[in-house]
Amino acid sequence: xxxxxxxxxxxxxxxxxxxxxxxxxxxxxxxxxxxxxxxxxxxxxxxxxxxxxxxxxxxxxxxxxxxxxxxxxxxxxxxxxxxxxxxxxxxxxxxxxxxxxxxxxxxxxxxxxxxxxxxxxxxxxxxxxxxxxxxxxxxxxxxxxxxxxxxxxxxxxxxxxxxxxxxxxxxxxxxxxxxxxxxxxxxxxxxxxxxxxxxxxxxxxxxxxxxxxxxxxxxxxxxxxxxxxxxxx
Numbered sequence: 001x002x003x004x005x006x007x008x009x010x011x012x013x014x015x016x017x018x019x020x021x022x023x024x025x026x027x028x029x030x031x032x033x034x035x036x037x038x039x040x041x042x043x044x045x046x047x048x049x050x051x052x053x054x055x056x057x058x059x060x061x062x063x064x065x066x067x068x069x070x071x072x073x074x075x076x077x078x079x080x081x082x083x084x085x086x087x088x089x090x091x092x093x094x095x096x097x098x099x100x101x102x103x104x105x106x107x108x109x110x111x112x113x114x115x116x117x118x119x120x121x122x123x124x125x126x127x128x129x130x131x132x133x134x135x136x137x138x139x140x141x142x143x144x145x146x147x148x149x150x151x152x153x154x155x156x157x158x159x160x161x162x163x164x165x166x167x168x169x170x171x172x173x174x175x176x177x178x179x180x181x182x183x184x185x186x187x188x189x190x191x192x193x194x195x196x197x198x199x200x201x202x203x204x205x206x207x208x209x210x211x212x213x214x215x216x217x218x219x220x221x222x223x224x225x226x227x228x229x230x231x232x233x
Contacts, residue, residue: 025051030228116149
């Protein structure tokens with residue numbers, strides 16, 4: 001079990017280390033918010049925000065996602081370190097604190113949401129065989145920090161990205177993926193997914209489509225998709 005105090009201390013140390021660093025991020029407006037593990041969706045329009053602050057091999061990656069009605073959905077605070085980084089390989093480790101705001105139906109004690117807190121450890125990597133192709137691989141282990149929510153989750157993900165595909169002056173990026181998910185006493189199985197973006201020349205944003213579906217029949221899972229506009233900064 002991951003200890004909340006250790007993760008909080010770890011993240012605060014990283015925030016202090018990477019002050020005055022390079023910052024990038026994006027804002028997405030989508031018809032159906034999808035979580036980092038793409039079988040989970042909000043089920044209604046959402047605003048997704050993410051930033052990455054980096055200094056040397058250290059980085060901090062906060063995310064805050066909410067419904068179009070301004071009610072919270074998920075928050076993530078990831079701190080990581082790139083142990084290997086060269087022209088072909090990038091390998092990093094990270095710790096992540098995350099909150100899920102589960103809507104109660106009906107409300108209990110006038111509380112609209114049940115907050116579920118999780119702590120995760122991550123191994124993330126990239127292999128670049130060519131200039132415009134990248135293999136991404138990840139293993140995430142999450143454990144709940146309270147008495148509510150899923151006891152633990154294992155997530156193994158492989159993504160093969162084809163980037164900067166040019167159609168005239170327009171650019172398409174597509175990322176088919178294959179992942180395994182085990183949520184204790186709920187889901188255990190394999191899934192396929194993809195994410196595709198399209199950007200027209202001189203556009204300050206791109207449009208995207210993501211889809212995910214179970215390869216075998218698993219109760220509680222189904223085809224998931226969303227589309228929208230992504231604004232990088």
